[in-house]
Amino acid sequence: MNTKTVEELLKHDTTLQDVSVKGWVKTFRANRFIALNDGSTINNIQCVVDFESFEESLLKRISTGAAIHVIGELVESQGKGQRLEIQVKELEVLGDSDPETYPIQPKKHSFEFLRENAHLRTRTNTFSAVMRLRSALSFAIHKYFTENGFYNMHTPIVTGSDAEGAGEMFRVSTLDAKNPPLNENGDVDYTKDFFGKETNLTVSGQLEAETYAMSLGKVYTFGPTFRAENSNTSRHLAEFWMIEPEVAFMDLDGNMDLAEDFLKSVLNYVLEHNKEDLEFLEKRLLDEEKTKPQAERSDMSLIEKLRFVVDNNFKRVSYTEAIDILRNSKPNKKKKFKYLINEWGADLQSEHERYLVEKHFKCPVILFDYPANIKAFYMRLNEDGKTVRAMDILFPGIGEMVGGSQREERLDVLVEKMKALDIPEEELWWYLDLRKYGTAVHSGFGLGFERLVMFATGMSNIRDVIPYPRTPQNAEF
Amino acid sequence: MNTKTVEELLKHDTTLQDVSVKGWVKTFRANRFIALNDGSTINNIQCVVDFESFEESLLKRISTGAAIHVIGELVESQGKGQRLEIQVKELEVLGDSDPETYPIQPKKHSFEFLRENAHLRTRTNTFSAVMRLRSALSFAIHKYFTENGFYNMHTPIVTGSDAEGAGEMFRVSTLDAKNPPLNENGDVDYTKDFFGKETNLTVSGQLEAETYAMSLGKVYTFGPTFRAENSNTSRHLAEFWMIEPEVAFMDLDGNMDLAEDFLKSVLNYVLEHNKEDLEFLEKRLLDEEKTKPQAERSDMSLIEKLRFVVDNNFKRVSYTEAIDILRNSKPNKKKKFKYLINEWGADLQSEHERYLVEKHFKCPVILFDYPANIKAFYMRLNEDGKTVRAMDILFPGIGEMVGGSQREERLDVLVEKMKALDIPEEELWWYLDLRKYGTAVHSGFGLGFERLVMFATGMSNIRDVIPYPRTPQNAEF
Numbered sequence: 001m002n003t004k005t006v007e008e009l010l011k012h013d014t015t016l017q018d019v020s021v022k023g024w025v026k027t028f029r030a031n032r033f034i035a036l037n038d039g040s041t042i043n044n045i046q047c048v049v050d051f052e053s054f055e056e057s058l059l060k061r062i063s064t065g066a067a068i069h070v071i072g073e074l075v076e077s078q079g080k081g082q083r084l085e086i087q088v089k090e091l092e093v094l095g096d097s098d099p100e101t102y103p104i105q106p107k108k109h110s111f112e113f114l115r116e117n118a119h120l121r122t123r124t125n126t127f128s129a130v131m132r133l134r135s136a137l138s139f140a141i142h143k144y145f146t147e148n149g150f151y152n153m154h155t156p157i158v159t160g161s162d163a164e165g166a167g168e169m170f171r172v173s174t175l176d177a178k179n180p181p182l183n184e185n186g187d188v189d190y191t192k193d194f195f196g197k198e199t200n201l202t203v204s205g206q207l208e209a210e211t212y213a214m215s216l217g218k219v220y221t222f223g224p225t226f227r228a229e230n231s232n233t234s235r236h237l238a239e240f241w242m243i244e245p246e247v248a249f250m251d252l253d254g255n256m257d258l259a260e261d262f263l264k265s266v267l268n269y270v271l272e273h274n275k276e277d278l279e280f281l282e283k284r285l286l287d288e289e290k291t292k293p294q295a296e297r298s299d300m301s302l303i304e305k306l307r308f309v310v311d312n313n314f315k316r317v318s319y320t321e322a323i324d325i326l327r328n329s330k331p332n333k334k335k336k337f338k339y340l341i342n343e344w345g346a347d348l349q350s351e352h353e354r355y356l357v358e359k360h361f362k363c364p365v366i367l368f369d370y371p372a373n374i375k376a377f378y379m380r381l382n383e384d385g386k387t388v389r390a391m392d393i394l395f396p397g398i399g400e401m402v403g404g405s406q407r408e409e410r411l412d413v414l415v416e417k418m419k420a421l422d423i424p425e426e427e428l429w430w431y432l433d434l435r436k437y438g439t440a441v442h443s444g445f446g447l448g449f450e451r452l453v454m455f456a457t458g459m460s461n462i463r464d465v466i467p468y469p470r471t472p473q474n475a476e477f
Numbered sequence: 478m479n480t481k482t483v484e485e486l487l488k489h490d491t492t493l494q495d496v497s498v499k500g501w502v503k504t505f506r507a508n509r510f511i512a513l514n515d516g517s518t519i520n521n522i523q524c525v526v527d528f529e530s531f532e533e534s535l536l537k538r539i540s541t542g543a544a545i546h547v548i549g550e551l552v553e554s555q556g557k558g559q560r561l562e563i564q565v566k567e568l569e570v571l572g573d574s575d576p577e578t579y580p581i582q583p584k585k586h587s588f589e590f591l592r593e594n595a596h597l598r599t600r601t602n603t604f605s606a607v608m609r610l611r612s613a614l615s616f617a618i619h620k621y622f623t624e625n626g627f628y629n630m631h632t633p634i635v636t637g638s639d640a641e642g643a644g645e646m647f648r649v650s651t652l653d654a655k656n657p658p659l660n661e662n663g664d665v666d667y668t669k670d671f672f673g674k675e676t677n678l679t680v681s682g683q684l685e686a687e688t689y690a691m692s693l694g695k696v697y698t699f700g701p702t703f704r705a706e707n708s709n710t711s712r713h714l715a716e717f718w719m720i721e722p723e724v725a726f727m728d729l730d731g732n733m734d735l736a737e738d739f740l741k742s743v744l745n746y747v748l749e750h751n752k753e754d755l756e757f758l759e760k761r762l763l764d765e766e767k768t769k770p771q772a773e774r775s776d777m778s779l780i781e782k783l784r785f786v787v788d789n790n791f792k793r794v795s796y797t798e799a800i801d802i803l804r805n806s807k808p809n810k811k812k813k814f815k816y817l818i819n820e821w822g823a824d825l826q827s828e829h830e831r832y833l834v835e836k837h838f839k840c841p842v843i844l845f846d847y848p849a850n851i852k853a854f855y856m857r858l859n860e861d862g863k864t865v866r867a868m869d870i871l872f873p874g875i876g877e878m879v880g881g882s883q884r885e886e887r888l889d890v891l892v893e894k895m896k897a898l899d900i901p902e903e904e905l906w907w908y909l910d911l912r913k914y915g916t917a918v919h920s921g922f923g924l925g926f927e928r929l930v931m932f933a934t935g936m937s938n939i940r941d942v943i944p945y946p947r948t949p950q951n952a953e954f
Contacts, residue, residue: 003726005626005694007626022725022726022917023694024692024915025915038694038725038726039628039692039693039694039695039725040626040694040695065914065915066914066915067915067916067917094726094915094916094917094918095886095912095914095915095916095917096915097913097914097915098913098914101913102914104914118907119685119688119907119908119910119911120688120692120910120914122688122689122692122693123692128692128693131628131630131689131693132628132693134629134631135623135628135629135630138619138629138631139619139623139629142615142616142619143616146612146616149482149484149517151516151608151609151612152611152612152615152616153608153612153944154611154615154701154718154943154944155944155945156716156944156945156947156952156954157634157678157701157703157716158647158678158703158715158716158947158952159952160952160953160954161954168651170635170649170650170651170671171649171650171651171654172647172648172649172678173647173648173650173654174645174647174648174705175654177648177650177652177657177665178657178659178664178665180654180655182655187655188654188655194647194705194707194715194949194950195715195947195949195950195951195952196949196950196951196952197952199952201634201635201649208596208944208945208954211596211597211599211954212599212608212944215501215516215597215599215600215605216516216599216605216608216609217482217500217515217516217517218516218517223700223701224631224634224700224701226634226635228651228671230671238635238671238672239633239634239635241631248499248515248516249480249499249515249571409572430595430596430953430954431596433596433597434596435572436574436575436578437542437543437572437574437575437579437580437581437597438501438502438542438543438544438571438572438573438574439544439571439572440499440544440571440572441571466631467630467631467632467633467685467689468632468633468685470633470635470672472671472672472673473671473672473673474672474673475633475635475636475637475672475673475674475676476637476907477633477637477638477685477688477907
């Protein structure tokens with residue numbers, strides 16, 4: 001007899017004489033009803049025990065968290081709440097779970113408590129749903145790019161260059177930590193380190209992805225990236241996963257089209273494939289919002305929000321237009337913004353982005369053509385000489401979901417820019433080679449995967465959408 | 478007019494009035510025939526220029542590596558070697574490529590030279606084919622697991638534990654490299670480091686994957702792993718990608734079934750989807766082998782080798798049987814092995830694995846039930862008290878492709894084993910929790926992704942199957 005998953009059993013049309021299923025006990029009610037789950041779905045299968053047919057000592061071991069093996073008959077349920085249930089014929093406890101000490105009791109636990117027990121938190125409905133969605137989004141991303149002619153590329157994690165300057169970096173070393181070898185200048189002698197030079201954890205795979213786009217045409221990365229920034233917020237991780245597509249012969253307009261189509265496609269994928277998990281998380285979010293003041297509650301439910309993104313065009317607005325809107329906005333005039341917008345050139349803060357998305361346009365917004373001096377060196381300079389072909393996609397509740405740009409393809413302009421920013425040419429000789437040999441217009445963007453998972457699950461703390469979050473003072477598990 | 482990819486154009490049934498295509502010049506022959514490639518396929522499209530209709534100064538710029546935009550008519554080719562070609566009407570050079578300095582000339586380059594120019598090497602046929610195959614294998618892996626009910630899981634890259642002991646680790650730190658803070662014992666004070674403790678780059682996501690298998694049922698990881706080992710060989714990288722599935726309620730037999738089905742499925746995927754790249758690489762390998770002495774040449778072509786794995790059962794042999802075979806083998810008796818096999822308990826070396834696979838069984842081999850003392854602490858002890866439920870899958874030419882095991886699910890046996898090996902319980906409290914609360918039989922394996930890419934592409938140096946290899950003294954790009 002083949003052991004089936006709970007999902008397989010619950011999908012059955014007919015009753016079945018002999019079924020075998022293994023899983024973990026969620027609850028055991030009235031010495032009779034076991035709610036059994038094996039992770040294959042958010043739903044449990046009800047296993048009905050005739051307690052007179054089993055030893056009391058065995059039944060006592062059926063407690064929350066115990067692993068059991070059930071053999072029985074799959075029948076139409078007599079009770080409410082489920083279509084099918086199992087009449088248990090044989091019952092075996094594979095692994096006990098002491099109810100006195102098991103941390104995951106059948107009650108509400110705080111997310112903080114569950115973070116401390118991150119190795120067990122996917123045994124709760126919320127976290128199993130979140131991680132199934134995370135997995136589905138991950139697959140949807142690979143599927144989207146593969147079906148659209150992109151090649152997946154693994155860019156290096158350990159890097160000898162820190163030229164991108166996207167943030168503080170973690171040093172990677174095998175030198176003696178206490179007494180590193182010193183060179184004749186009295187500095188640490190990295191020529192003796194494993195890689196023969198100072199190395200760090202990557203902050204982005206973009207520059208390497210550009211090298212492959214300029215030969216394979218369309219590529220994307222999906223890998224871990226790192227920031228050694230001491231930000232203890234609900235929106236930052238020291239280690240997070242990023243998706244970075246890069247496309248040759250594509251300009252910024254094409255980049256916006258790609259990003260919008262991509263986001264709609266992957267969100268549509270989970271709307272189609274993860275209905276039950278989304279419904280559970282939608283209900284959870286509603287319950288959570290009930291505890292908040294009316295003004296902070298969302299106008300839309302979780303699924304409505306996803307549908308809204310999938311079904312509507314993103315609003316495309318230039319930075320210059322956005323500044324005008326913000327300058328004339330109520331919160332700016334009434335000095336409600338922490339950072340007031342007085343003039344063109346200001347860097348937009350989260351409060352401004354949220355105003356544009358949530359109050360003014362009420363839909364995802366693509367801002368483009370930012371001032372050159374607040375954006376990275378590799379972004380293509382516009383003919384106006386002061387803006388670059390950059391774009392940010394802003395989502396309700398999340399803020400920046402995507403950041404991208406058309407890349408500077410002109411060797412002379414790029415070299416000039418690097419000089420102005422003191423980026424040594426020797427360090428990026430290979431990046432400059434792309435502009436020397438067969439250069440062409442090309443563009444790409446970066447998407448923080450955890451931001452996307454937050455949006456799709458309605459979770460508000462980024463530590464709750466990655467299995468084992470890495471943050472300042474925390475590398476447990 | 479939409480710009481099309483070379484692949485799209487070459488698939489066309491009919492001729493087309495107006496086509497636009499962008500790509501890089503591979504060759505320009507007789508001032509008339511441009512071979513154009515854009516990475517979408519290994520094949521070039523031939524663009525025929527009527528040189529009398531274009532300025533000589535323009536034609537001079539059509540050199541290998543230049544990026545160009547061609548507009549013309551897609552017609553049936555008059556010449557041999559291609560079904561379709563483009564009669565060029567308009568021609569624009571997007572980016573020049575100075576033939577005097579461009580490193581990738583239309584001739585054979587050594588792989589060593591191309592490694593030094595890794596940012597340009599996918600502009601060669603060999604490396605574009607290898608990287609397209611790498612990408613296809615990556616997708617095939619995600620597809621296989623998704624279709625079989627697995628959830629993808631991102632295990633942490635930075636880890637505070639070094640308990641797995643799979644190898645030397647890289648330290649991750651933000652402390653001052655030269656003058657780290659010291660504690661009162663005079664040791665480096667890691668409480669002041671970013672994560673508040675000593676952290677390293679992960680060597681495996683297995684232990685964390687087990688935590689998710691014991692709640693979600695079937696999970697897999699696909700992420701980078703690291704070894705700080707000073708091995709300058711053609712089979713080792715300091716940074717490589719690993720796939721690690723982990724399944725609850727699955728024993729070692731199920732694990733072998735899964736691994737075999739998985740390997741066949743992903744290799745079958747590329748046989749179906751990457752025919753042209755495989756044919757190119759097969760021809761390349763044949764050419765390479767012609768330079769070798771007859772005895773070192775392979776009996777099978779690349780595609781034959783892949784087919785052979787897909788179509789045949791892997792031979793399953795216990796370690797004990799394997800030792801008998803090896804002890805009685807010709808190379809052992811004639812003392813041709815570097816390490817002679819004298820008794821049960823010996824660790825198998827590469828030469829023994831290759832003998833079993835390539836000479837004795839001539840097919841992939843699954844060795845199982847290894848001596849406990851040559852395998853990791855978490856592997857399930859057999860009833861004989863001296864072997865563990867471990868398995869290695871050995872492939873011709875590659876050696877170990879997969880290493881896996883049934884995990885020790887019994888708390889007391891596991892704790893005993895950890896004590897014997899001086900692994901502190903405090904460090905793995907969360908791992909032990911899995912055995913305290915609802916423990917069950919579970920198993921998994923690890924597959925080095927680059928080994929798989931080597932096998933599927935016929936490349937013999939692991940540095941040639943990853944975009945930017947990380948090895949001792951090398952973290953360029």
